[in-house]
Amino acid sequence: MYAPVSDTQGGFDPALFLQKDSMTQPPELAESGDDLFEFQQELPPISPLPSGLDPRQLPVKINSISDLGPNPTEEAYASALVHGRSIHLPFLHPRTHSIPAGSITFYSHHPKLLALFTHFASHAASSLAIPISKVIMLPTERSLWTVIRAPFAYKKSQENFERKTHKRMIKAWDADPEVIDRWVKYLEKHSMGGVGIRVTKWERLPIGIGKTRLARVKEAFKVPVLDGVSSADAKLLEVRQEGDSDANRKQAIQALGEKILKEELRSSKEARSSAAAGTGTSGKPSTAQGSPSNSSAANKQDEGDVKAKVVSNKEIKPKSVPGKK
């Protein structure tokens, strides 16, 4: 039997322990809400939401999404309390400019998988605020095979097999290409077995993109001009690389004209210098050496004379080249 301990050397008195105090008794329940607060707080005035809904009336309890009306705002849709919320269609954001941004086509052999995945995809797009269409039903493709049942003979008893490919489509407008990419990446991450997707995207590029790209590509393909090549030849090469066109032909003629002019001037200079050299040297070695030197000198002189003659016949002035200013 238990005997009460009289001495308090252990520091434990059961009587004290069993005493009733605030710790052991339940608290007094407040009778009304006013007792909970010592003072009444002045609440700020509640302004209605931009859509016109009163926050104190939210959430709006409705029986189905169609109770919201033909064109509900996103706020009204989001604040509505309806049974089976996740199975309803997502809020379709209104298109701002109706500019196509992309479209996703879903393929499957089983329509129920498609229903689930398209529902998921449309909710994802709605969360990203991409204006999308409702799920579009595309015509089903069907392949049929008729095979003989038996492995050998018995042509008259056959069996039909088919494979149906069901297709759905969701179109998207107006969103940035980055947002569309994100949506697609999200779908790829959470893709479903048995459903394939095909994404078509439209991107907009600035006006004049063709010219800038062409110029860039041409630069990349240009053959670098070597050091030994003269500037006229280099220009000709450059012009030839660009191909055939009216403007190019003009440039080609100009370049060719410049080249001919340069060559002519050079040849005329050479002729003059050789003529001068020929007249200078022909007098000295004529007596000293035999016929070869004489002949060579004579040849040189003849050449010089011929060149001089040729030079004199030709006009030293530059020819008028068509297309040159």
Next chain:
Amino acid sequence: MGLRPNIRVLRDMKARQGVLDNEVTRRAYLFVARNQNLPPQVRHQAQLQLNTFGRYTRPTTVKNRCYASGRGRGIMSEFGLCRYQFRLKALSGLLNGVKKASW
């Protein structure tokens, strides 16, 4: 190689490999032989060279065979199976999306 390779399957495999190896050469000779702008002697020579190729280099010797049974007839290219094997697999549900048709 399929589940039941017979000698014809092996021959077909050899033919496919040979065609792969010789395709470029054959096409070159064929181009020369069929080219109207080349002199006839050259074309004739090219044609003779073409005739020297063996049977395991000609694309006409390649024939689809059933990968399950090795059968040469009644093949459906989409599945690589002969008609009976296709039926067996379809009824077992081993072919994706294929089911008994009824309408």
